[in-house]
Amino acid sequence: MMLGNFFGQMGDFHLTKYTGNPLGPFAQRGNAAEYAASEQWGIIGDHPYRLVVYRSRTPDPRHARTLDRDIEQQRRGLEQAADSVREQEFACEADAQQALEYWLETTPRPWHHVSGEVVAETRQARPGRPRKDPAPGEIRTIWRVRITIGAVDAARRQQELERRNTFVLITTVSAEVLPPAALLAEYKGQVHVERHFHFLKDPLFVDALYVKKPERVEALGYVLLLACLLYSLVERRVRAAQVAIPSPSRRVLKNPTGHEIARHLESLLVTRDATGKRTVALPSILHATLVAILDALQMPITVFTEPPLREPPRG
Template identity: 30%
Template sequence: MKLKQRWRMEIAGDEIQSQAMDHHGLVAAVCRDLGLQEKLDAKLGAPDARRVVSAGTAVVAMILNGLGFTNRRLYLTAQFFANKPVEKLLGPGVRAEALTAHTLGQALDEIAAYGSSALFAEVAFEIAHSEGLLHRHAHLDSTSFSVHGQYDQGDEAQVIELRHGHSKDHRPDLKQVVLSLVVNGPSAMPLWMEVLDGNSSDKTSFHQSIARVEQFQRQVDLETPFKWIADSALYSQDKLLARNDYEWLTRVPETLTAAKALVQTPDEQIAWIDQPKGCRIADFESDYGGVEQRWLLVYSEQAYRREKATLERKLAQHDEQLGKALWHLGHQVFGCEADATKALQAMRKKYPLFVIDARVEPIAKHTRRGRPLAGAARLITGYRVVSEYRRDEPALARQLNAKGRFILATNLLDQQAYPNEAMLADYKDQQHAERGFRFLKDPWFMVDSIFLKSPRRIEALMMVMTFCLLVYNLAQYRLRETLKAQNETLPNQLNTPVQNPTMRWIFQLLEGISIVRIVIDPSQGLVKEIITNFSALRQKIVRFFGDTACRIYGLIPEKPANVLRM
């Protein structure tokens, strides 16, 4: 009888080690191609010769951690790198155990001392200029980040204040900071970041950020001005229109009487021009605030359907609520007619899309016990409301007219130089900034809430987070442009060939790539490295990112032989 041979699983000794490369090599390659470490170290000054990890290297390490999508806290960075090929990612001589909380904290302190906004802007503008990515369109937006715990504000001047404010995280119970962000051009590259007090208002901070960016542009001799694009917080009579010395495109707040009237105008009174994807536009002239400007009324069929469905759900809820409220109101006895009238007015104000037909009636009773005498007088003991209600169809028609509509405004008056269609396209690109905030708030990103105990370090950390966004967006832009230039594709989640994959998906495709290190001769420090799980598709992806990425992944050998010295 022939017996099957059974293999016994063995536990590898220290002579065989496995390190997780995954997508981290791509992130490291982009950082290296951009010269991030060198640029940061040049700004922050030469580090102490005894220092193993410079501030620039520490920032790159935090970027790798942030784009690791493991939600690993900063103080666990050494643990994050414990199973990674650290020297391939961060350079010779850098070990995981050197990336301590003290090392990273020291780097954050140096960034804060230099000035987080200034440092980011200097490096980002330099990269944008050298990469040919500087564009005239600057998109400005802001978001809030919640903070936990107690913080020592200290006595330092010009430190952000952690305060309660309008929470875009829907956590009004927590203090917060506000991040103002400017992204630029088709690459959606962040050019400016600024951390503001938790109670900062966009209506004020937007104008302050624009002024600071323009001042910085003058300092670095950038002559081409930006065209500023932002949401309705930018549009104000006392700031934007009073100044009006730069090009702007923004959304008009519908709280303005003129804007409210325009969005509610019936269709038959508007000269619509059809656009792709169910959109229509109509242009108008305006001199609101004493400034000549163009208004563009925009209608979106998709937005209309969505907003109409929301309105119908709201109406159904209010219909039920109003019926119950009027029933209770009808059974309530008021001491005087004025009180009943006041309660009725409050009900009408609360439900403006309904017509309430009502009257206040006195409640008269005989005051004596027993059977009343014929013709006996009654005494008014109170008042009650008798009512009926129905939907206010004219008001609903005005509401429906406004659904799916919004107004854009610009001070660029020449339609030949700046067509209406370009206005709409430019404003749609505002989603670049909004996507950046969604990226920074992704629960698998570096942090989902700020946990550091120093406002200075919080400010510096948010600069690092914005660098993560910069690296991610530039990597994605480079890949997509390369695919188009070479007429190549990569499979998406449905295995369909596409030329616009997201970097998040590319990162997932590279999961599982490992480097196996085999010690050949410990006495001479000879080691053999083998990269595993490196399929043809994964090699193709890495090659799209250029020579630096290929070297990190071993597609271009750094040394002639595959035997290295330890």
């Protein structure tokens, strides 16, 4: 299976007109994005691939804000480029017109309506107060380029916004095996795995910082991999049981992450009385949440107070 997300330069292939079929939302929250999909086929490197074009039916407002920042930045660049031409004086109208045409031809302006014209200005050749009846040669004419940066091209902006809300998944798996909805769910599911694996790729965790021999580095990697598996199982079971966990921001997390669950368990202390008996000490406000977490994990509270028995060494 080959699964990837790309848009833009994808080689030589043919895409038919986009006609998306609605797929509905892909999350449980109320403002979850809804998608529409269109099946395509393309040839990349002489090999046929299935291309599924997805477009969000609920545009991400972050894309609009980023696009508007890009447009505003380009407008400032256009104004600076236009000022360099506006400040010039030309002795004849033909030179000014040539400069205007060259600027319009060489300056990119994908978002704004830009117009320009050549205007004539009269100047007094001699300093001082102008005379009522100036002599010949005391008044001369110069030519300037006037460039106006107009409004944003709304059609171009909307087209770019739709492009930024569109992406393509490429795969060799047929639609019978993975329909568009299942393919998108498979792709979006990758982030949950990668989110837990990020620390395994960090040299700060798995490197010669703690162990120097290659085989020990490998063993440490397996230990962390098992810890990641346990971390994921804890998160999955607590979420399946719909255990809500209070957070420091005074919100209640209905889908807590493993990090939040571990943070909550860190508040637990094990104390020992004079007889050596161990008991769990926890603020009363957190006790109900702890019981719910342990019930979801099918673990008794004695896992914190009764160490497991160790088997004697063999032989």
